[in-house]
Amino acid sequence: MTPILLVLVLLAAILLFWAVGAYNRLVRLRSEVGRAFSALDAVLSVQPALIQASLPSVLTPDAVSDGSPTYWSRLGSAGDQYARSLANARAQPLDPEAVSALCAAQRVLDDVWRSAARTADDEDAHDANLPGGMNARFERLADQVAGPREAFDASVKIYNDAVRQFPALLLARVWGFKPAAGMHPPNPG
Numbered sequence: 001m002t003p004i005l006l007v008l009v010l011l012a013a014i015l016l017f018w019a020v021g022a023y024n025r026l027v028r029l030r031s032e033v034g035r036a037f038s039a040l041d042a043v044l045s046v047q048p049a050l051i052q053a054s055l056p057s058v059l060t061p062d063a064v065s066d067g068s069p070t071y072w073s074r075l076g077s078a079g080d081q082y083a084r085s086l087a088n089a090r091a092q093p094l095d096p097e098a099v100s101a102l103c104a105a106q107r108v109l110d111d112v113w114r115s116a117a118r119t120a121d122d123e124d125a126h127d128a129n130l131p132g133g134m135n136a137r138f139e140r141l142a143d144q145v146a147g148p149r150e151a152f153d154a155s156v157k158i159y160n161d162a163v164r165q166f167p168a169l170l171l172a173r174v175w176g177f178k179p180a181a182g183m184h185p186p187n188p189g
Helices: 003-044 046-054 071-091 096-118 134-164 168-175
Strands: none
Touching: 003 046, 003 071, 003 134, 003 168, 046 071, 046 134, 071 096, 134 168
16 A cells, blocks of 8 residues: 555545544534423423413303403413413424524414413403412422523534534535524513
């Protein structure tokens, strides 16, 4: 074997091992994002159950008075939107559009929950009051989301940094690794 051929084989081997290592790192980081979302999902999944528990047993067309939806129908609609967005994000935790839709649904849901406190002086205040400490429970859930959300955002940042880092960036494009989106805290009411 000539020295030039030996150097080329050695360089090819180094390049191959580096590519395999870079690929394995990206796969590991992508898996960590998935695990972080699973932990976040465990907390977020409690909200649809809480919403179902707080809704009156039957929401009829009479739940809408004077052409404007009552608090309960708004809560039911926001809960349905949130549950669909959560299911979509659960299936695709690295899809920026799915995570953005979940964040938007979370903000809508938060606004509807908080509207109960703002409607205390309204004529339908009896409809807006949540039964048996549901509002306090919702606030506790919102506090419990903070830690898993930060962990998810941190894992997304590490993954995105790796996907955008040269020279792994070239291989990430070839293998189809794309940047993800984190969940930023919702705007407070």
